Amino acid sequence: MNYDVVIGLEIHVELLTASKLFCGCSTAFGREPNSNCCPVCLGLPGSLPVFNRRAIELALKAALALNSEVQLQSRFDRKNYFYPDLPKAYQVSQYDQPLARGGYLEVEFEDGIHRVHLERVHLEEEAGKLIHAGDSIIGAGHSLVDYNRAGIPLLEIVTAPELHSGREARYFLEDLRTVLLYSGSSDCKMEEGSLRCDANISLRPKGSRELGTKAEVKNMNSFRSVELALDYEVGRQERVLSEGGKVIQETCHWDEEKKQTIALRSKEGSSDYRYFPEPDLLPLVLESSFIEELSRQLPELPARRRERLQEQYGLEKEEAFLLTANRDLGDFFEEAAKEYPDYRHLAKWVQGDLLYQLRESLKKVDELEPGLLADLLLLLDEGKINRPVAKELLAEMVKTGADPKEMVKDRGLEQISGRDTLLPVVEKVIAENPEAVENYRRGKKKALAFLVGRVMAETQGRADPAELNRILQEKI
Amino acid sequence: MPADFVREVDYVARLARLFLEPEEKEHMAGQLSDILENARRIQELDTTGIEPTSHVTELPAVLREDRVRPSLPLERALQNAPRRKEGFVRVPRITLSEEEQE
Numbered sequence: 001m002n003y004d005v006v007i008g009l010e011i012h013v014e015l016l017t018a019s020k021l022f023c024g025c026s027t028a029f030g031r032e033p034n035s036n037c038c039p040v041c042l043g044l045p046g047s048l049p050v051f052n053r054r055a056i057e058l059a060l061k062a063a064l065a066l067n068s069e070v071q072l073q074s075r076f077d078r079k080n081y082f083y084p085d086l087p088k089a090y091q092v093s094q095y096d097q098p099l100a101r102g103g104y105l106e107v108e109f110e111d112g113i114h115r116v117h118l119e120r121v122h123l124e125e126e127a128g129k130l131i132h133a134g135d136s137i138i139g140a141g142h143s144l145v146d147y148n149r150a151g152i153p154l155l156e157i158v159t160a161p162e163l164h165s166g167r168e169a170r171y172f173l174e175d176l177r178t179v180l181l182y183s184g185s186s187d188c189k190m191e192e193g194s195l196r197c198d199a200n201i202s203l204r205p206k207g208s209r210e211l212g213t214k215a216e217v218k219n220m221n222s223f224r225s226v227e228l229a230l231d232y233e234v235g236r237q238e239r240v241l242s243e244g245g246k247v248i249q250e251t252c253h254w255d256e257e258k259k260q261t262i263a264l265r266s267k268e269g270s271s272d273y274r275y276f277p278e279p280d281l282l283p284l285v286l287e288s289s290f291i292e293e294l295s296r297q298l299p300e301l302p303a304r305r306r307e308r309l310q311e312q313y314g315l316e317k318e319e320a321f322l323l324t325a326n327r328d329l330g331d332f333f334e335e336a337a338k339e340y341p342d343y344r345h346l347a348k349w350v351q352g353d354l355l356y357q358l359r360e361s362l363k364k365v366d367e368l369e370p371g372l373l374a375d376l377l378l379l380l381d382e383g384k385i386n387r388p389v390a391k392e393l394l395a396e397m398v399k400t401g402a403d404p405k406e407m408v409k410d411r412g413l414e415q416i417s418g419r420d421t422l423l424p425v426v427e428k429v430i431a432e433n434p435e436a437v438e439n440y441r442r443g444k445k446k447a448l449a450f451l452v453g454r455v456m457a458e459t460q461g462r463a464d465p466a467e468l469n470r471i472l473q474e475k476i
Numbered sequence: 477m478p479a480d481f482v483r484e485v486d487y488v489a490r491l492a493r494l495f496l497e498p499e500e501k502e503h504m505a506g507q508l509s510d511i512l513e514n515a516r517r518i519q520e521l522d523t524t525g526i527e528p529t530s531h532v533t534e535l536p537a538v539l540r541e542d543r544v545r546p547s548l549p550l551e552r553a554l555q556n557a558p559r560r561k562e563g564f565v566r567v568p569r570i571t572l573s574e575e576e577q578e
Contacts, residue, residue: 017542024545033563037553054542084567144564277530285536
């Protein structure tokens with residue numbers, strides 16, 4: 001039997017605030033364990049939470065960027081459960097009155113652009129971090145808890161069950177990450193856990209409208225592992241169903257080493273969170289003018305930018321994707337384009353040689369002056385330098401920030417293109433290499449490349465290659 | 477006391493990690509029954525057109541500026557931890573091993 005795959009994602013992102021959601025403890029990553037804690041985030045009796053304005057702003061910006069409908073009034077609730085990473089034994093979250101409802105993201109899949117809908121966007125507090133002794137969470141002898149993370153503002157984004165493969169889930173997440181980065185809400189560092197994703201996945205017979213029993217997959221630490229884990233889970237459920245078995249509703253843990261999902265049953269049994277309104281926090285009431293102001297503060301969002309890059313600069317779709325996904329590189333391109341009119345040529349250099357040199361020298365693109373690349377390409381177009389010299393200058397420019405015009409002047413790197421200047425050099429090389437000349441005349445075409453190389457060596461690589469070839473062929 | 481309420485008490489006690497003696501369960505089942513009876517009576521009221529109330533003050537939440545304030549010294553933060561290891565709180569195992577699951 002053939003099955004339809006139905007996937008819904010639940011994404012958590014830490015918001016980029018300096019202090020926690022309800023207290024003034026720092027949100028800095030990588031500090032000494034339990035050094036960013038106070039009575040509020042440790043859940044000590046008598047302590048009271050106070051909202052961090054910045055957290056609300058960043059949550060709203062993310063919601064707006066995701067086309068989610070911000071609610072003028074929302075409420076916070078206690079989600080009750082016992083787990084060692086939760087010092088109060090409840091998590092302050094939102095239940096039936098979330099910060100924002102609905103929303104969507106338009107994502108390009110292999111068969112075109114799809115609108116993936118969101119159920120909701122809500123704000124909650126982070127739990128602490130557990131470190132399990134032993135190889136994995138399963139069978140760990142004991143665990144260690146660090147509450148530095150507890151209370152960091154966390155945004156939860158829930159999608160409708162509208163994704164149909166591991167790959168679609170990955171594409172969606174990549175786009176979601178780009179949107180969140182543009183909105184400035186989070187740094188979205190999966191390796192530091194500031195963006196995490198859980199997935200609900202079920203299979204149903206093709207054409208059936210009823211959803212099958214779902215499994216929840218957790219612990220996917222990269223977009224790649226989301227794709228792998230979901231594809232693995234599709235295969236597993238398919239086998240179970242085609243053998244006449246039933247999928248059990250359970251939570252699975254993605255094992256990155258073994259590349260498989262493992263059922264994880266908590267000692268706690270089934271959950272019943274007994275949500276109720278958080279008595280220590282009053283409802284969050286927002287002015288529409290405040291929401292409009294935040295909306296105005298949003299930059300141009302990725303989908304729009306991709307379109308504009310193609311319209312305004314005539315870029316290919318792939319180029320527009322790259323320059324949007326890498327926002328700083330896109331900004332660099334657009335700045336340089338103000339001073340250099342051949343956009344396609346510029347784009348090729350930006351995503352080719354420039355990106356390569358940035359990686360080689362471990363530099364960030366925002367450390368580099370965009371006008372310098374424009375100058376370099378103008379020198380090349382005007383025939384003042386040749387391509388190999390341009391590439392060398394680019395490497396140096398990225399490393400030291402040096403001005404290409406000055407480097408050309410100071411080092412005498414101008415291309416030698418005049419026949420009068422090149423001719424004596426060509427004649428000298430011919431006179432010094434009679435063997436190569438003889439070989440060429442006997443039909444060994446490779447000998448020409450050798451002679452070109454000699455002339456380049458004599459001119460420190462500055463000879464105009466086209467002119468040089470012409471003279472050389474004429475003379476031998 | 478109806479057995480139903482003892483089952484309720486069992487369930488709630490398990491969620492709250494409370495271990496109750498049989499006589500305590502009986503006692504609490506009685507109390508729970510009274511509480512639910514009161515709730516039932518309140519639910520008889522006609523609340524058509526009345527917004528549910530979660531807070532009695534009609535004030536909105538107050539927001540504070542995003543400023544970092546000093547945290548507790550590590551010793552103070554960990555002073556109530558029953559067990560610790562280096563700077564961490566050490567807790568017993570959380571999940572069952574694969575063998576135990578089967």
